[in-house]
Amino acid sequence: MVESGQPAPLFSSEYYQDPYPTFAWLRENSPVHEFRFPVGDVRMWIVTRYEDVRTVLSDSRFSSEGGRWGNEEFKQAGLVSGAGSVLEEAVTVVDPPAHTRLRRLAMSTFTPRRVEEWRGIVRRLVTSTLDRCAERGRFDVMEDYAGVVSAGVMGEILGFRIERHQELVETLAKVFPSDPALMRYVPEGMAKICEYAERLVEEKRRNAGEDLTSALIRAEEAGDQLSKKELVAMVAAMILAGSDTIRAFVGNAVLALLDRPDQARLLRERPELAGSAVEEFLRFEGALSTVLFRLTTEDLDLAGTKLPAGSPVIAAILSANRDPLRFAEPDRLDITRTGTRHLGLGHGLHNCLGAALARLEGEIAIPALFERFPGLVPATPREEIRYIESWAMRRVVRLPVEVAEDGPVSAAAGPSA
Amino acid sequence: MKALLWIDRRMCLGTGLCEAMSPELFVLADDNLAQVIERHLHDDDRVELARSVAECCPSGAIVVSAEAHARASEEGTGS
Numbered sequence: 001m002v003e004s005g006q007p008a009p010l011f012s013s014e015y016y017q018d019p020y021p022t023f024a025w026l027r028e029n030s031p032v033h034e035f036r037f038p039v040g041d042v043r044m045w046i047v048t049r050y051e052d053v054r055t056v057l058s059d060s061r062f063s064s065e066g067g068r069w070g071n072e073e074f075k076q077a078g079l080v081s082g083a084g085s086v087l088e089e090a091v092t093v094v095d096p097p098a099h100t101r102l103r104r105l106a107m108s109t110f111t112p113r114r115v116e117e118w119r120g121i122v123r124r125l126v127t128s129t130l131d132r133c134a135e136r137g138r139f140d141v142m143e144d145y146a147g148v149v150s151a152g153v154m155g156e157i158l159g160f161r162i163e164r165h166q167e168l169v170e171t172l173a174k175v176f177p178s179d180p181a182l183m184r185y186v187p188e189g190m191a192k193i194c195e196y197a198e199r200l201v202e203e204k205r206r207n208a209g210e211d212l213t214s215a216l217i218r219a220e221e222a223g224d225q226l227s228k229k230e231l232v233a234m235v236a237a238m239i240l241a242g243s244d245t246i247r248a249f250v251g252n253a254v255l256a257l258l259d260r261p262d263q264a265r266l267l268r269e270r271p272e273l274a275g276s277a278v279e280e281f282l283r284f285e286g287a288l289s290t291v292l293f294r295l296t297t298e299d300l301d302l303a304g305t306k307l308p309a310g311s312p313v314i315a316a317i318l319s320a321n322r323d324p325l326r327f328a329e330p331d332r333l334d335i336t337r338t339g340t341r342h343l344g345l346g347h348g349l350h351n352c353l354g355a356a357l358a359r360l361e362g363e364i365a366i367p368a369l370f371e372r373f374p375g376l377v378p379a380t381p382r383e384e385i386r387y388i389e390s391w392a393m394r395r396v397v398r399l400p401v402e403v404a405e406d407g408p409v410s411a412a413a414g415p416s417a
Numbered sequence: 418m419k420a421l422l423w424i425d426r427r428m429c430l431g432t433g434l435c436e437a438m439s440p441e442l443f444v445l446a447d448d449n450l451a452q453v454i455e456r457h458l459h460d461d462d463r464v465e466l467a468r469s470v471a472e473c474c475p476s477g478a479i480v481v482s483a484e485a486h487a488r489a490s491e492e493g494t495g496s
Binding site: 054057058060096100103104107108221340341345346347348349351352353355356 | 430431432433434436437438445449469472473474475
């Protein structure tokens with residue numbers, strides 16, 4: 001297919017703006033591909049086919065514990081997630097038995113009743129945010145809509161006092177910068193998130209409420225509870241994994257619909273498609289292009305490629321979700337698509353802990369924008385819409401839109417062809 | 418303690434968490450949904466293991482039930 005063309009090198013500026021030709025070339029020519037990671041020039045492998053990505057995420061010989069299994073080169077380069085902070089032992093980066101214990105205690109708080117309450121929180125925040133966007137007439141989907149909703153929902157769910165919400169939005173912007181020049185502020189932002197989490201845990205210990213933080217404090221399985229340190233790590237991990245990802249996801253979905261007015265119209269006309277639409281948005285362009293590093297615990301063979309013990313492996317879920325061996329016409333967005341499960345929320349042991357919240361926010365926030373503003377159009381030339389340069393997160397920098405004065409152009413038209 | 422283990426396949430999303438946590442009890446079948454390998458659990462360790470996986474399942478599709486209670490609800494699920 002792409003035999004002759006030289007695709008953009010991995011993690012180059014050109015790749016970040018359009019990684020799909022690179023993924024297509026890799027799936028075809030080098031599905032378990034050795035390369036050097038730009039940070040620390042570390043030798044690693046990237047896996048791009050659906051089948052192989054699933055193997056990496058479900059086979060216990062690919063560990064998430066970088067500090068334990070990673071080779072020296074990997075550790076020296078400072079690539080161990082959360083190293084030196086409470087996040088070192090967060091649920092995202094530990095394997096069983098520690099993982100089982102943490103995940104079980106966390107999941108015990110996600111009761112159906114609580115998830116229903118979240119639905120109310122999301123609806124309310126979406127409505128009030130849309131009201132403010134309507135007053136503006138012209139706004140940035142990333143900053144004025146998706147960012148406000150995602151940070152607001154997380155703040156409210158965890159029980160932050162409302163006056164701290166804006167602070168949370170600003171700190172999250174520091175941790176997940178759009179501009180590579182601002183990378184140096186990441187550690188400072190990260191420390192702040194851990195500090196917020198710690199203060200929140202202390203506050204809720206003194207004064208428990210109905211929020212998730214209080215529920216985590218109370219959570220118990222057979223006499224076992226989370227320690228203070230584990231609580232702080234859990235809350236910090238939730239803030240980090242559960243706000244900017246949602247912002248990215250909502251932004252990508254909105255852009256996909258702006259690019260394809262027929263799909264936007266279909267979603268407006270058939271609101272019952274929201275569930276399958278969200279699955280398709282997660283497949284088509286979810287928040288992450290790759291998941292966190294996996295490290296091989298022994299010498300092994302993956303689809304014919306030998307990997308020595310301690311090797312860092314990157315599983316490219318965005319590429320897996322566009323694998324033509326698994327999905328018919330993978331580059332086409334079809335909100336009525338059914339069949340093969342996507343890997344947009346990961347797979348296996350570390351599949352998204354907050355999947356229920358992600359789906360809920362997507363099902364409410366994405367259709368609501370197009371329902372409120374049927375004539376929503378981009379307010380900037382398409383080529384000016386840029387993606388951030390992050391190896392793991394896939395998110396547009398800014399997505400300026402405006403509300404057309406006359407409402408939907410297609411108001412009088414029948415169903416789409 | 419004895420228990421019966423099964424998957425409510427209408428709820429399963431095929432996330433593979435159960436297979437990754439406990440390949441001796443669960444497997445993802447050809448249709449990408451989970452299937453149990455061992456249906457009747459006879460010892461406490463197995464039951465406890467199944468319970469901990471069930472409590473981690475993101476879609477709540479795994480059911481661990483005491484044998485006696487299980488009979489009725491088992492009808493019709495056909496996993």
